[in-house]
Amino acid sequence: MSRFVEKIRPPLAKGISILLALALLPGCWDKRELNEIAIVRALGADYTENEEIELSAQQxxxxSAESGEGNKAGTLEVSGTGTTMADALSKMQGNVGRKLFLGHVEVVLFGENLARAGIAPSIDFLVRYPQLRTRSQVYVTEGNPLEILAIKPVIQNTSAELLLSHTEQGRDLSVDLNELTQMLSGESRAAVLPIVKKKDDTMAVIHGMALFDKxxxxAKLDPETARGLLWLRNEVHFATVSIPLKHSSGQISLEVIKSETTLIPRIEGNRWIMTVRIRADDDLIQNGTLTDVSAIRSSMKQLEELASKDVENRVKAALRVLQEHGTDVVGFGKVFHQxxxxxxxxxxNRWPEQFRNxxxxxxxxxxxxxxxxxKQPAGVPTERIRRK
Known part of the structure; x- marks a missing residue:
């Protein structure tokens, strides 16, 4: 009998332990039903004339299932104003019948007024708030962010999806909340964000970049100069450039299929020098000239030299703006440090000044x-094509 008790004692003890553990579990104490919350896809913040924060949300x-598969989900834009982001969110919550749920926010917009006043306090709220994702994409808007949130795209469900589709194409700068925080707290304390511009009621486009210092x-970078910054940051994933050939009318368009940028620092006495080495492979996707570049070796060499010069000019233009404001958003300081x-x-401690030089x-x-x-230009009579 004693042996039988000893055999069942361990399983019994294990079962009692499991029951006690289950009793201590809190369960879904904070659960909310779907019809009790308002799902937010995007947030926008700007500075008002009264120097308050206006926080907007895209709900x-x-x-319903009966509405048909072809119908898109609609959006509702709500806003609130307060002395801080947290205060503005509280005021905005008072204007909404359901509890705002920020766990699905994928896009954060900063109006230009707030961006110039300073975004550090707003960043603190965004990374501290438990529901928000640090992988949310961040942009600066030329006007009020509410105007971008209110756009009704033709294809995408929301303006947030529209902006994400631009970013996912790889043509423009991509910065999420985590990356922005790292840049602002890094050695240079400089950052860069893409600028969003409203085109019409159905479309918004990426139009340059915004530079941040502390x-x-x-400053702003126009789209052409912004491309040079992408080359510097080794972030050119997809690009098209059109180049005119010498002694030939029309242009030739090239598509970048592969690129790599390497930063090589050196110090010679008091001179700090950065070699920017760029290697790119392109495809010729349109020949609008009368020259058969595949048959003329000198023309192909000229084309490659002109394409290289175009990249060089863009990089130099971008660096001039960065050095003018002492904003090292490329990471020169990190490379010299290593x-x-x-x-x-x-x-x-004097890096912004040194960066300028x-x-x-x-x-x-x-x-x-x-x-x-x-090989030869299409749609052109053979006798007009230049092959020498």
């Missing part, structure tokens, strides 16, 4: 890999 209005927006730790230690050494090589399905 998704789900469609949490405040200090290669020359002793020299960096002496210079780090960095000398640039360009090494760009663009190679045209393929010329497409046809």
């Amino acid at each position: 998704v209005i789900p469609q 949490g405040r927006m200090v 290669k020359f730790p002793a020299e960096w230690e002496k210079m780090k 960095i000398e640039l050494d360009m090494d760009v090589d663009v190679h045209v890999r393929r010329t497409g399905m046809v």
Whole structure:
């Protein structure tokens, strides 16, 4: 009998332990039904004339199953004003019949007024609030963010999805909340964000970039200069450039299929020099000239040299703006720190000033890999095509 008791004692003890553990579990004490919450896809914040924060939210209005598969989910834009982001959210909650749920926010917009006043306090709220994702994409808007949130796209369900589709194409800068926080707290305390511009009631586009120094927006980069910054940051994933050939009318369009940017620092006495080495492989996707570049070796070489020069000019234009404002959003400081730790230690407190004096050494090589399905210009009489 005693042996039988000893055999069942361990399983019994294990069962009692499980029951006690289950009793201690809290369960879904904070659960909310779907019809009790308002799902938010995007947030926008701007500074008002009264120097308060206006916080806007894009609330998704789900469609019922009976409404049909072709119908898109609608959106409702709500807002609130307060002295801080937290205060504005509280005021906005008072204007909504359901509890705002921010766990699905994928886009955060900062109006230009707030960006120039400083976004650091707003960033603190966004990364501290438990529901928000740090992978949310961040943008600056030329006007009030509410205007962007209110856009009704033709294809996408919401303006948030529209902006994400632009970013996912790889043509423009992509910065999420986590990356922005790291840039603002990094060695240079400089950051860069894409700028969103409203085109019409159904479309918004990425139109340049905004430069930040110590949490405040200090300058804008136009789309052409912004492309140069992407080259510097090794973030050119997809791009098309059109180049005119010498002694030939029309232009040739190239598509970047592969690129790599390498930063090579060196110090010579008091001179801090950065070599920017760029290697790119392009495809020729349109020939609008009368030249058969595949048949003329000198024309192909000229094309590659012109493409390399175009990249170099864009990079130099971007760096001029960065150095003018002392905003190292490329990471020059980090590269010098890694290669020359002793020299960096002496210079780090004066880095913005030193960054303005960095000398640039360009090494760009663009190679045209393929010329497409046809060699000579299409749709042009043979006798007019230049092959020499």
